[in-house]
Amino acid sequence: MLNRVNAPNDLSAFWMPFTANRQFKQSPRMLVAAKDMHYTSADGRQILDGTAGLWCVNAGHCRPKIVEAIQHQAAELDYAPAFQMGHPIAFEFANRLVDMAPDGLNHVFFTNSGSESVETALKIALAYQRVKGQGSRTRLIGRERGYHGVNFGGISVGGIVGNRKMFGTLLTGVDHLPHTHQPAKNSFTKGVPEHGAELADELERIVTLHDASTIAAVIVEPVAGSTGVLVPPKGYLQKLRQICDKHGILLIFDEVITGFGRLGTPFAVDYFGVKPDIMITAKGVTNGVVPMGAVFVTSEIHDAFMNGPEHLIEFAHGYTYSGNPLASAAGLATLETYKEEGLLTRGPEIAPYFEEALHSLKDEPHVIDIRNIGLVGAIELDPIAGEPTKRAFSAFIKAFERGALIRTTGDIIALSPPLIISKGQIDELIDHVRAVLRAVD
Numbered sequence: 001m002l003n004r005v006n007a008p009n010d011l012s013a014f015w016m017p018f019t020a021n022r023q024f025k026q027s028p029r030m031l032v033a034a035k036d037m038h039y040t041s042a043d044g045r046q047i048l049d050g051t052a053g054l055w056c057v058n059a060g061h062c063r064p065k066i067v068e069a070i071q072h073q074a075a076e077l078d079y080a081p082a083f084q085m086g087h088p089i090a091f092e093f094a095n096r097l098v099d100m101a102p103d104g105l106n107h108v109f110f111t112n113s114g115s116e117s118v119e120t121a122l123k124i125a126l127a128y129q130r131v132k133g134q135g136s137r138t139r140l141i142g143r144e145r146g147y148h149g150v151n152f153g154g155i156s157v158g159g160i161v162g163n164r165k166m167f168g169t170l171l172t173g174v175d176h177l178p179h180t181h182q183p184a185k186n187s188f189t190k191g192v193p194e195h196g197a198e199l200a201d202e203l204e205r206i207v208t209l210h211d212a213s214t215i216a217a218v219i220v221e222p223v224a225g226s227t228g229v230l231v232p233p234k235g236y237l238q239k240l241r242q243i244c245d246k247h248g249i250l251l252i253f254d255e256v257i258t259g260f261g262r263l264g265t266p267f268a269v270d271y272f273g274v275k276p277d278i279m280i281t282a283k284g285v286t287n288g289v290v291p292m293g294a295v296f297v298t299s300e301i302h303d304a305f306m307n308g309p310e311h312l313i314e315f316a317h318g319y320t321y322s323g324n325p326l327a328s329a330a331g332l333a334t335l336e337t338y339k340e341e342g343l344l345t346r347g348p349e350i351a352p353y354f355e356e357a358l359h360s361l362k363d364e365p366h367v368i369d370i371r372n373i374g375l376v377g378a379i380e381l382d383p384i385a386g387e388p389t390k391r392a393f394s395a396f397i398k399a400f401e402r403g404a405l406i407r408t409t410g411d412i413i414a415l416s417p418p419l420i421i422s423k424g425q426i427d428e429l430i431d432h433v434r435a436v437l438r439a440v441d
Ligand code: PXG
Pocket: 054, 055, 113, 114, 115, 116, 118, 147, 148, 149, 150, 221, 225, 226, 227, 254, 255, 256, 257, 282, 283, 407, 409
């Protein structure tokens, strides 16, 4: 008997992620097709994609090379076991990724998402300290307003109360740096804010409290994405690096959003000139088309594991789909598309235009701050008294009705369009936002 009590078009079976399910199912917003900068909605409208899907479709939608590569791979080798077996395309993809990654990040561990990449990175950090004979280094330091996905390690080091409070005691031995958002000092800054580098010194305080010999790693997003585009103050990341070096603590950058061109450079590491020991990526690694994540580590970390009897597994970790053939094929074609079109280094050409367009919203109703870097921007709205998030959510709905996909978090509108966006399309996107700001209560 069918375990289904609903009509064929009933929406109730799918418990949607990070969605107001009841609201959505009363008036669904369905996307049925996509091409380049646009989605097609179920009612046949063209929707300008202001968010690259969920910050992942960096090369735009349904790009021919990527589509062909997946079709070909699905027919040639659909799946191969990931443990104790290999298939060439995963190795080829890893080599190409390492070639383009910042110097020194020479090895890649494949996962299926940003969240899995985060868990993988935290486990590598803990295990690395142990194989180096520093097993007392078990603490992990995250940051307030950090987003590191939704699995237990990630929400433990993450700093979003709503994502943590329902789930018990989480990982033990975690502490948090303060976030770097200082609207009183930095509001309406274009690019990197002047004030706040000293917030990195809080790491010294945390080290003094716990002792360096107990701390394995610090994990931060170079630019916090999910909690509203918090750009690090000038000199802040450099300071974190120095303090980590001083105390033998690993530095992990979560580049799930910043990786693959979002800041106008291939990685945030390239933008800020600060190198982590472990770099977490996902999303843009396959243009979001097939789920995949990739965790980059230095040779020093990788080689530390390559000890002991050669028939033994060096690191007890991995996923059924690590290096999946379809994902690897999509990833290779994605890198080719990025390269052919120069998409990962469009910063100098397009970011200043985006910045000016975004900041032209400064005097529109409800706007209390605007922040930007590369091709990501945030417009923070004054919340409706007693009803936080409502104003931004209604802006989101109105934008969709007008023909633009934007993203909101709290009362912040975040824009992160595909990197193929033209100047005309930037104007169009900003015009939609302007009209929406004028229309919302
Ligand atoms: N780390 C960071 C820095 C992220 O931004 C993850 C980890 C988790 O990735 P997965 O693939 O497991 O979702 C993310 C994901 C939004 C939004 O609009 C942000 C993310 C995902 C969905 C929506 O803020 N970031």
